[in-house]
Amino acid sequence: MRAVKPWILGLTGGIGSGKSAAAQRFAELGIQLVDADQAARWVVEPGRPALLRIVERYGADILQPGGELDRAALRARIFESPEERKWLEALLHPLIRREIWGFLESANSPYAILVSPLLVESGQYRQVDRVLVVDVPQALQLQRAIARDGVPAAQVQAILAAQMQRDERLRHADDVLANDRDLAWLNGQVERLHEFYLGLRGGKA
Template sequence: MSTPWILGLTGGIGSGKSAVAQHFMELGVHLVDADHAARWVVEPGKPALAKIVERFGEQVLQADGTLNRARLRELVFQDEQQRRWLESLLHPLIGQEIAQYLAKAESPYAILVSPLLVESGQHRMTQRVLVVDAPEQLQLQRTMVRDQSSEEQVKAILRVQANREERLRHADDILVNDRDLAWLNSEVERLHHFYLTLRGGQP
């Protein structure tokens, strides 16, 4: 059996990439979420967690021994050097986790979902990139409703994520999600049928 090719799926906050990912899964496509991999590599008992504690002390642990993400985020966001150290520790490990999970795929193609597909360089693990895009005003509205957050908070997140142009520059396929869910699902199905005709992600 030929090895599945890898589709990278990304999109800004509130673009609807989770809904798109969900429907691909319902269609039987093997899917790995980079956010989940990022959590797996720092679970208790994993070497990465021990290294983080060694560097920052017990203050980065919750009472139950799991990583206190909020505390760690505070520490590294104030200090560029610490942030780089953390990224150089975690990015390769996250990459390995993702690769292992993708290797288990039995569908003709597999999907790597990552909000930071472009920024983290994870797009290099894929043969094709699908960007879910939405007008910024719609992203703002959706995210404010979903996360109960203020417009300022959402705008701050939008600024950190790769700008739209940068993301779209890496896209082989763009799905503009500005209608209802039924329409979105039909677009996913259309793409899925197209992807099944591809070898190695290219026509």
């Protein structure tokens, strides 16, 4: 039985900020983490109850030939109707929360990390002990996201416009990792934060 329950760090940042690279370095240092986007995919995997409920409501054409959820088809259905979006959120959000917190509560690293692009927008920041924001200037976000995803600038700009404003995200931060240099710099900053975090109890200095 664990003597000390790990405290929870919320890790967030806008598109192209480098939060996934930061999370990977934390994991390499032995810190257990869960990605909110990944948890959202887990709950609708083939054989899971949520997928069965979705098929009951929308029919088998909501599935790909291999039995996986056709996310594009589902998005088309729910964006046509606010009522359908509410139904889907009511089904999935409690399951996603259960996946996330079940994992975090069973973690056995000194602290554990919830990686969530919508940590602040969703209110998840209230459930963590400390918030780390990976931050970059918007022009660099745009450049990185276009290079990574191979999408038009207008599409990335639309995502940036839909996400929380940078200043508002930073307002909720306990720690800020400025990721405006290369990967070696980012990894060094993560390592510095990791050493600091190891000295904290309950996420508090």
